[in-house]
Amino acid sequence: MKKYSFLCLFSMLLTIPSLSQPKMSSKALYGKWKLHVDIKEALKEEQFDRSFLESIFISGISDMVESILNEVLITFYFDKNNELIVTVVINIEDAETEIETLTWEINSKGQLLIEDIDNDEVNLQNDGFWLLKNGVLINFDEQGTLREHIYLVRE
Numbered sequence: 001m002k003k004y005s006f007l008c009l010f011s012m013l014l015t016i017p018s019l020s021q022p023k024m025s026s027k028a029l030y031g032k033w034k035l036h037v038d039i040k041e042a043l044k045e046e047q048f049d050r051s052f053l054e055s056i057f058i059s060g061i062s063d064m065v066e067s068i069l070n071e072v073l074i075t076f077y078f079d080k081n082n083e084l085i086v087t088v089v090i091n092i093e094d095a096e097t098e099i100e101t102l103t104w105e106i107n108s109k110g111q112l113l114i115e116d117i118d119n120d121e122v123n124l125q126n127d128g129f130w131l132l133k134n135g136v137l138i139n140f141d142e143q144g145t146l147r148e149h150i151y152l153v154r155e
Contacts, residue, residue, distance in 0.1 A: 023106075023110035024106050024110045024111070024112060024131065024132045025106075026080075026106060028132055029078040029104075029106075029112065029137075030078050030080060031077070031078060031154060031155075032075055032076070032077050032154070032155045033076045033078070033137060033152040033153060033154050033155060034075050034076075034154075034155050035074040035075070035076065035150070035151075035152055036150070036151050036153060037069055037149060037150055039065050039066055039069060040062045040063070040066050041149055071090065071091045071092050072089070072090050072091075072092075073087075073088070075087045075155065076152060078104060082103050082104055082105060083101060083102075083103060083104075084101070084102040084103065084104045084114060084115070085099060085100070085101055086099070086102060086117075087099050088100075100117055102114060102115040102116075102117065103115045107129075111130065111131060111140075112129060112132070112137065113126070113129055114126040114130070127141065127142050128140050128141040128142050128147070130152070135153075135154065136151050136152065136153055137151060137152035137153075138151050
């Protein structure tokens with residue numbers, strides 16, 4: 001019985017680390033990433049508890065928002081000195097480019113944390129964290145709930 005207990009304990013000790021989230025390395029982030037927001041899919045999931053008229057209204061709005069988002073390119077450039085350059089290019093009437101320089105870090109849990117943007121033009125709270133999974137940076141809120149329609153893909 002002791003051999004069996006020891007074997008089970010040994011197996012668990014080997015298996016549990018392999019199931020945990022791998023730590024993200026800084027090197028895996030370096031370079032340019034493109035922000036993707038699937039607004040149409042997010043709104044479609046929220047439509048189930050809506051009336052027919054509300055669904056039509058939401059569908060129209062999601063098409064309008066999606067067409068605007070198609071004209072906006074947001075890229076993140078992760079630099080080696082924990083500097084993050086966020087570039088927003090808007091091609092609606094005249095091409096307009098905004099550039100923000102932020103800082104980023106990987107905490108002890110292997111989660112990517114990005115500094116908040118707070119200036120005269122933009123106030124954005126980066127609550128939550130990002131994790132690298134299958135080559136894609138995915139976003140989670142503060143409670144660890146996946147925000148599946150917002151993600152970064154390496155360019």
